[in-house]
Amino acid sequence: MAFPYIFPLTEPWHWMHIHKSYKILIGTCKIKQATDAIARPLMVGGGEDFFDPKDCNNGDENHDPRAQIVVESEYKGKIIDEMEDQEKGREEIELIDRIKEKRRKEMLPQKNELNEKLRSVWDKSYYSLDSNIHRTITSQEEYQKSVVKNDSSLTENEKNFLLNKIQKLYDAYRIGNSSVEKQQCNNCRNWYQATQYCEFCIRKYLENNFGNWKSGNNEIDKLIQECQQKTIAPDAVIEWIEYDQFENIEHLTKGGYAIIYTAIWNHGYYNEWDSQKQTLNRLGGQKIVLKRFNNSNNNNVNWFQEVILSFTLDITSTFLAKCFGLTKDPTTQDYMLVLNYYQNDLRHFLKDNFHSLTLLQKYQTIGQIADSLYRIHERDTMHRDLHSGNILYLAPVFSWYISDLGLSGPIEKPSNSIYGNLPYIAPEVLCGEIYTTKSDIYSMGILMWEVITGETPFDDYEHDLELTLDIVKGCRPTIYEYIPRGYAILMKQCWNADPGNRPVALIVKEKMKILIKLLYDDDEKNESKNFKSKIKNFFKSKSKKNRNSQVITNTQLSKNTKSKIYRVQNSKLYTFNIPNKPRNATDEEQQAFDSKQFDLEISEDMEQHYLKSIENNNPHDDREFGIAGPSNSGSQFQP
Structure with missing residues (x-):
């Protein structure tokens, strides 16, 4: 038995000491003010030498206030627990609940922790x-x-x-x-298809809130309500969002038909369904993008096409840049799409991370883009302006999403003009033919080349007309010897001059899936592991040729940003009148075209810088997705 604590009770403050130590309200020696249920476990012994509650007679002058209280240590924990349970207030209970919830969350992986x-x-x-x-x-x-x-x-x-x-x-x-x-919901009795929530309960919740918001435009209200009645997941709800919910609005970039801003959305989007409370919960403050449509406040409704596609084409929010809804600038009266914030676009991502990417990572990037394009075409829709500035990167989950779909140019675009990024525009479109899904496939072929080489396509052209004529004549980016054969064959099929000879998006998707699967097989590991060494050897061989020809140094390149070297195209309007029909280049023509790209040689210091960047990079196993952190230089969109 533990040694007891013995206190001689000779002064009133001794009672207060007990009260303070054990949270027992005893007061002075008039112990009858305390309940027997509390006092008796503290008292042991009897007689005149020990204090007993029944001996404490109120008003008894002859009563000796001295007493001894013996507190056995095994009672201490029990009494404290009982007293704390009785005296806990609401604030204490809430504090304990918060601590428990915090500990529970600490046991779970962090959000978006897809490492x-x-x-x-x-x-x-x-x-x-x-x-x-x-x-x-x-x-x-x-x-x-x-x-x-x-x-x-x-x-x-x-x-x-x-x-x-x-x-x-x-x-x-x-x-x-x-x-x-399907399974039947215990709440609404509908037969729902998900397993973690009932989509009908979510839709009913949204319908009950129709009266709590208005956009001021009946067509927009109707569109949003229709979208909400087709909601399939808690985190895929389209909303009308009041402009005053956004803070820290900052300009990001400007294009031909839209202005892009970043902002903080105070409430954040819906992210989970509480089946017990029958409510949707929000994520909380988050960074988003606002895409302003210029002149969307006038009677021209062409801009509305992109809004409709953004709302309805990807109701699963899995392959297009995620759209949360619509808002309106009260000053300009322009409508603005509210979109998810992405850390980078493909163009800048390749510029910053190309030498750290494995072959598998490059294949997976193209595989994701091909899958997204297939889903777009599956819904009888075309992109019309597919290029690396419109492929957005979500860093926490290592995923790629297609953006800027539907409008393809300024609201008041002339009917005889072409809007797009010239190196990615299909030759038949340059010659005035209608745009088809096979035109998107041509753009896909150029993207395949850009991802596998890390280079910007046709960046050595000074004049748009010269590039246009060469594309129509069948000139394509150089297929370097290090590019894997199966990948190169698919790439060439995609950029064939004849749209009828290009594969459909489903075929591109499935062939990329096969190429990726091969990299998981042991027999194909060597090709993946040797990929960087092939690039390294290729670079060495090219840099040592024709040392007497014109040499470009790293310093000259950095200063001469407006030269035709590393010239980056953005989407804009073109008006061409080309009588020729597209064709594939002959072998001789393609060889002549390829040779032009090596007229300007690379200096030794640039070569060493390039090789050092490869050697310093610790190559990952191709089963990993070890991508370096995204750069801040990339824009959210390239309109």
């Missing part, structure tokens, strides 16, 4: 999936989950994080594709 290791497992679960074996949605979902569950490199928290992401992905897919697999 290199998790991305590798995620990709493995996808690329190893055989749709011929796993034919149903449920079977495919269970397979991907099994890959995650059986991965010994993951912690339980990491597994739960990936399993939750897989679940959300398949929930959105089930609703978006009208899956026959």
Whole structure:
């Protein structure tokens, strides 16, 4: 038994000492003011030498106030717990609840914590999936989950994080594709298709809030309400957002038909459904992008086309730049799209990170873009201005999204003009033919070249007309010897002069998936591991040729930013009258075109700088997605 604490009670302050130490309201020696339930466990012994509550008679002058209280240590914890439970106020309870909730969240992975290791497992679960074996949605979902569950490199928290992401992905897919697999909601009794929420309850919640917002435009109100009645996920809700919800609005860039700003959205978007409270919860303050449509306040409604496509084309929010809704500048009366903020675009990302990318990472980038383009074409839509400035990068999840879809030029674009980024415009469009999905495929071929080489296509042309004529004659970017053969064949098919000979987006997507799967096979590892050495050897061989020809130094390049070297094109209006029909270049013509690109040689200091950048980069295993951090130099959009 623990040694007891003994206090001689000779003065009133001794009682206050007990009160302070054990939170027992005793006051002075008139112990009857305390309850027997509290006092008796503190008292042991009896007789005249020990204090007993029944001996404390009120008003008894002969009563000896001296007493001894013996507190056994095993009672101490029990009494303190009882007293604290009785005396806790609302603030104390809330504080404890907050601490518990904080600890619970600390046990979970952080939001968007899709690091290199998790991305590798995620990709493995996808690329190893055989749709011929796993034919149903449920079977495919269970397979991907099994890959995650059986991965010994993951912690339980990491597994739960990936399993939750897989679940959300398949929930959105089930609703978006009208899956026959359904279950009945206990609340609304509808048969819903998701597993983590009831889409009908979410839609009812949004419908009940129709009266709480107005845009001032009946057509916009109707469009947003229709979108909300088709909502398939808590984080895919289209809203009318009041302009006063945005703070720190800053100009980012300006194009031919839109002005881009960044801002902080105080409330943030809806991100989860509380099935118990039957409410949507918001993320909280977040950085977003505002895209202002110039002259959208007039009677010209062409700008509305992009709004409709942004709202309706990707209801799953999985392949287009995420759109949250619409707002209106009260000063200019211009409408503005509210979009997710992305850290970089493909053009600047390649400039900053190319030498650290593995072959697998480059293939995965093109694979994601091809998949997104397929989904756009699947919905009978064309992009019309696909280039590396319109492919946006979301760093936390290593994903790429297509942006700026639908408008393709200024609101008052002349009917006989072409709007686009010249190196990516298909030759038949340059010759005045109508734009088709195969025109997008041509742009895809140019993107494939840009990603595999890290170079800007046709950046050595001074004049637009000269480049246009060469494209129509069949001249294409040089296919370097280090480019893998299978990839090069697909790339050439995409930029064929005859649209009929170009593959559809589905074929591009599936062929890229095959190429990626091959890199996961042991037999194909050598090609991936040797990719950087092939580039290195190629660079050495080219830099040593014709040392007597004109040499460009690194200093000259940095100063001469307006020269034709590294000239970067942006989308703009073109008006051409070209009588020729597009054709493929002959081998001799292509060789002559290729040779022009090496007329200006690279100096030794630039060569050493290039090789050092490769050697200093610690190459990752190709199963990882080790991408360097994004640069701030990239813009959110290249209108």
